[in-house]
Amino acid sequence: MASPAVVELSRWQFAITAIFHMTFPALTVGLSVLLAVVYTVHVRTGNPLYLQIFRFWKKIFAVGFGLGVVAGTVMTFEFGLNWGTYAHAVGPVVGVTIGMEVITAFFLEAGFIGLMLYGDGRIRPRTMALASWTVAFGTLLSTTWILSANSWMQDPVGYRKADGQFQAEDWARILFNPAFAHRFPHMLLAVLISAAWFVAGVSAWYLVKRRASAEPMARRCLSLALGVLGVLMPVQLYVGDGTAVFMGEHQPPKLEAFEGNWTSDNNGYNLLVVPDTDRGENRFHLAIPRLGSVIAQDLGGTRTTPGLLQTPADERPSMWTAFYGFRAMYFTALLMFGTAFAGVVLRMRRRLFDSPRFLRWLVWMTPAGIIAITGGWIVAETGRQPWVVYGQLRTADAVSHLSTAEVAASLAGFVLLYVTLLAVWARYIVRTVKAGPEALPAGPASPDVPEARVA
Amino acid sequence: MLEYAAYALVLFSLGMYVVLDGYDLGVGMLSLAAGPERRREYGEIVATAWDANESWLILVGVVLWAGLPGAYAVLLPGVYLPLIGMLIAIILRGLGLELHSAAGRYRRGWALLFGGASLAVTVCQGLVLGAVLTGPHLRNGAFDGGALDWFSPYGVLCALGLVIVHLLAGAAWLQDKTEGWSRSRVRRVGRSLLLGAGVMALVLGLALRSADPQQFPLHQPVRAVLFWLAVAVAAAAGAVAWYGFGRGPDWRPFAAVATMTASGLLGLAALTVPVVVPPGLTVHQVASPHSSQLFLVLGVGLCMPFVLAYNIYAWHSFRGKYRAPVDSPVPPPPARTRTPAPAATGDPRTLVRRVLLTVLGVLAAALPQDVFGGVSALIGPIGVTVLGCAALAAWIVGDHRDARAGCFDADTGAETRS
Numbered sequence: 001m002a003s004p005a006v007v008e009l010s011r012w013q014f015a016i017t018a019i020f021h022m023t024f025p026a027l028t029v030g031l032s033v034l035l036a037v038v039y040t041v042h043v044r045t046g047n048p049l050y051l052q053i054f055r056f057w058k059k060i061f062a063v064g065f066g067l068g069v070v071a072g073t074v075m076t077f078e079f080g081l082n083w084g085t086y087a088h089a090v091g092p093v094v095g096v097t098i099g100m101e102v103i104t105a106f107f108l109e110a111g112f113i114g115l116m117l118y119g120d121g122r123i124r125p126r127t128m129a130l131a132s133w134t135v136a137f138g139t140l141l142s143t144t145w146i147l148s149a150n151s152w153m154q155d156p157v158g159y160r161k162a163d164g165q166f167q168a169e170d171w172a173r174i175l176f177n178p179a180f181a182h183r184f185p186h187m188l189l190a191v192l193i194s195a196a197w198f199v200a201g202v203s204a205w206y207l208v209k210r211r212a213s214a215e216p217m218a219r220r221c222l223s224l225a226l227g228v229l230g231v232l233m234p235v236q237l238y239v240g241d242g243t244a245v246f247m248g249e250h251q252p253p254k255l256e257a258f259e260g261n262w263t264s265d266n267n268g269y270n271l272l273v274v275p276d277t278d279r280g281e282n283r284f285h286l287a288i289p290r291l292g293s294v295i296a297q298d299l300g301g302t303r304t305t306p307g308l309l310q311t312p313a314d315e316r317p318s319m320w321t322a323f324y325g326f327r328a329m330y331f332t333a334l335l336m337f338g339t340a341f342a343g344v345v346l347r348m349r350r351r352l353f354d355s356p357r358f359l360r361w362l363v364w365m366t367p368a369g370i371i372a373i374t375g376g377w378i379v380a381e382t383g384r385q386p387w388v389v390y391g392q393l394r395t396a397d398a399v400s401h402l403s404t405a406e407v408a409a410s411l412a413g414f415v416l417l418y419v420t421l422l423a424v425w426a427r428y429i430v431r432t433v434k435a436g437p438e439a440l441p442a443g444p445a446s447p448d449v450p451e452a453r454v455a
Numbered sequence: 456m457l458e459y460a461a462y463a464l465v466l467f468s469l470g471m472y473v474v475l476d477g478y479d480l481g482v483g484m485l486s487l488a489a490g491p492e493r494r495r496e497y498g499e500i501v502a503t504a505w506d507a508n509e510s511w512l513i514l515v516g517v518v519l520w521a522g523l524p525g526a527y528a529v530l531l532p533g534v535y536l537p538l539i540g541m542l543i544a545i546i547l548r549g550l551g552l553e554l555h556s557a558a559g560r561y562r563r564g565w566a567l568l569f570g571g572a573s574l575a576v577t578v579c580q581g582l583v584l585g586a587v588l589t590g591p592h593l594r595n596g597a598f599d600g601g602a603l604d605w606f607s608p609y610g611v612l613c614a615l616g617l618v619i620v621h622l623l624a625g626a627a628w629l630q631d632k633t634e635g636w637s638r639s640r641v642r643r644v645g646r647s648l649l650l651g652a653g654v655m656a657l658v659l660g661l662a663l664r665s666a667d668p669q670q671f672p673l674h675q676p677v678r679a680v681l682f683w684l685a686v687a688v689a690a691a692a693g694a695v696a697w698y699g700f701g702r703g704p705d706w707r708p709f710a711a712v713a714t715m716t717a718s719g720l721l722g723l724a725a726l727t728v729p730v731v732v733p734p735g736l737t738v739h740q741v742a743s744p745h746s747s748q749l750f751l752v753l754g755v756g757l758c759m760p761f762v763l764a765y766n767i768y769a770w771h772s773f774r775g776k777y778r779a780p781v782d783s784p785v786p787p788p789p790a791r792t793r794t795p796a797p798a799a800t801g802d803p804r805t806l807v808r809r810v811l812l813t814v815l816g817v818l819a820a821a822l823p824q825d826v827f828g829g830v831s832a833l834i835g836p837i838g839v840t841v842l843g844c845a846a847l848a849a850w851i852v853g854d855h856r857d858a859r860a861g862c863f864d865a866d867t868g869a870e871t872r873s
Contacts, residue, residue, distance in 0.1 A: 066553035080531030091524025092747035110506035230846030347853040400532035
């Protein structure tokens with residue numbers, strides 16, 4: 001039995017490395033699709049605008065993808081480094097799933113990204129477009145496998161336990177487990193949406209600043225991003241609601257924790273709570289009366305939300321993280337929906353590119369998707385505690401034989417590194433955006449104009 | 456038998472990793488000794504392929520986890536600190552490389568970070584290798600050692616050896632990829648590294664034999680034949696590399712060095728099989744159950760030809776000497792002028808309209824949220840479809856209109872302020 005300090009520090013380390021890693025795919029999956037689309041349009045129409053868009057977003061995508069790869073390498077080894085017992089127990093199931101992710105998706109991305117980023121002028125445009133689509137397909141496939149592996153831990157099925165290991169019995173049920181059916185579309189939409197907010201925010205910034213050289217690109221990208229958002233946001237709220245209901249049925253403690261109730265007599269909807277875990281009650285809560293029961297589809301307002309006291313004390317997740325993770329996701333989602341809706345209305349009124357207040361608001365919304373994804377994963381992972389494989393393997397029993405000093409040292413190293421890295425990454429994005437896209441020649445000029453611009 | 460297939464997969468990916476990432480770590484370390492313009496060039500040579508090369512390390516990790524979970528679970532905690540060090544160095548290396556590449560010109564800080572982190576990655580890998588070869592401290596099949604078990608003279612020797620091997624691969628790769636080094640210089644550097652690698656291989660092999668109380672079972676004829684065969688191939692490849700450094704064709708030294716590394720690895724495997732975790736944990740004890748082995752071996756095995764094929768295609772696309780990328784400007788756009796959108800006019804009814812729109816928005820948000828209990832089963836999907844389709848239609852119509860209005864064309868006389 002490992003010391004509680006090692007478990008706690010290992011959990012922190014895993015949480016920090018996982019959240020840090022997640023911020024990169026949250027951008028690059030959607031950006032890879034955008035890059036593939038604009039490059040294909042460029043190849044088909046020859047319109048230079050799309051090449052300009054491709055080259056501009058490629059700069060951010062390249063660095064984001066590289067950082068995502070190295071941060072992902074950390075995750076691969078952490079399973080064994082910190083969670084040796086877990087690794088041994090679930091290796092036959094989760095290890096295989098992640099192995100398939102690496103061989104089918106990760107290699108695909110990594111193999112073609114060199115072509116996509118450095119292939120300009122070396123390979124034919126059609127091959128470049130194919131490479132871009134392959135990278136985009138790889139990132140989406142990657143999302144699929146990872147969500148399959150994680151969903152299995154949320155709702156394990158299709159296995160048999162023997163010699164302290166989970167042994168696979170039915171691969172179809174393991175890979176396409178019930179939780180996967182809800183969580184995969186939710187996450188897939190989330191990564192597309194978060195990239196769209198990022199693209200929309202950066203484009204809006206150019207329009208707010210009236211940077212003439214970047215305006216055509218900014219309008220094009222803003223129109224694309226808001227178009228995607230207008231379609232996907234309502235779908236995402238619907239799918240997200242389905243996921244929450246599913247989790248409420250399969251992991252009741254998670255729902256009890258993220259709704260912020262201890263006793264099961266609240267028909268309101270909590271906006272703020274200050275939970276007291278030891279005494280099992282809220283020191284303070286702010287709620288909208290009856291809304292909780294309306295959300296639970298009882299318009300009469302009498303249905304109450306189940307509370308965490310229904311769950312035995314040693315199986316309760318932390319209400320703090322689950323509640324505020326969920327609120328971060330949900331409230332941001334409402335803002336995102338409202339903004340996307342406003343975008344549709346403005347477009348119909350032909351004011352999309354000339355509404356300074358809306359554009360300034362969009363700049364603020366740049367990180368909205370990433371915030372929501374982070375919040376959502378915090379709910380998903382901390383809400384499952386104290387289990388690492390829900391109902392089967394406790395997190396406290398999953399840790400490796402390590403000394404506290406070792407884990408403290410590595411945790412400090414990662415925190416230091418990741419804080420620096422986030423700062424460098426943010427500065428890189430800001431600088432790239434400020435530098436703007438390369439110049440688009442004005443008018444259908446004579447052939448010597450491009451050379452004049454280079455000089 | 457399947458567990459041997461998983462073992463072979465681990466070995467294969469490890470070999471691919473050592474050969475491929477070996478050269479780019481080596482190029483990174485060599486860049487520390489190079490001048491500014493060469494450093495940038497070295498970074499760009501690595502930048503086209505490092506993602507793909509590093510994938511093999513991830514594959515080693517996950518195949519080990521999925522196929523031999525027992526080994527994965529006891530080996531990794533035993534080398535916790537050096538492995539964490541390696542991961543941190545890998546991150547720094549990727550950061551230095553990508554930002555240097557994105558900067559578009561030579562930046563001393565990023566170049567030094569890339570080179571220094573390459574060295575750190577190699578040293579950490581050497582320490583891990585040493586610790587794995589010596590064997591972790593086990594009790595009841597689980598790791599039970601201390602935090603600093605990995606630190607031993609043997610581990611330090613391994614680190615030194617690995618640095619030399621990677622430098623050798625880097626030098627051979629550079630002969631293939633650049634024209635910067637003179638023939639005599641390549642020959643001198645390559646041959647001295649080759650000599651160093653040979654000496655280190657002897658020292659490490661002999662030290663391992665004496666360090667480990669269990670003598671290797673070289674009296675078994677098959678094992679002995681395989682081992683000495685691998686040694687002979689390595690020696691022959693070494694001789695080819697010795698001859699090839701500083702002489703055309705330029706790809707020969709790297710091919711020889713790669714063969715040398717691979718046969719060295721195979722020799723080591725021939726010595727130890729079926730033991731995967733020294734001194735005594737065998738592949739049968741650590742393997743995952745049959746169902747997982749089957750899925751893994753079939754899945755990875757079927758994908759492997761494709762993976763190799765497109766990796767070879769990618770290498771093929773960047774074959775030959777490194778050239779600085781051609782600076783091709785964006786070609787000129789078609790002619791169109793933009794008519795500006797009509798200016799906004801103040802309207803007393805604006806407030807009313809906004810309130811109505813807000814209410815509509817809240818209602819629209821409530822629809823997909825499934826708020827309207829009784830008819831929710833029907834209204835949810837329908838509401839979502841209606842909203843989504845309306846947004847899609849607005850998008851398509853608006854986009855066409857804006858394109859016709861020239862919103863997406865470059866304004867004539869646009870000035871660059873970047």
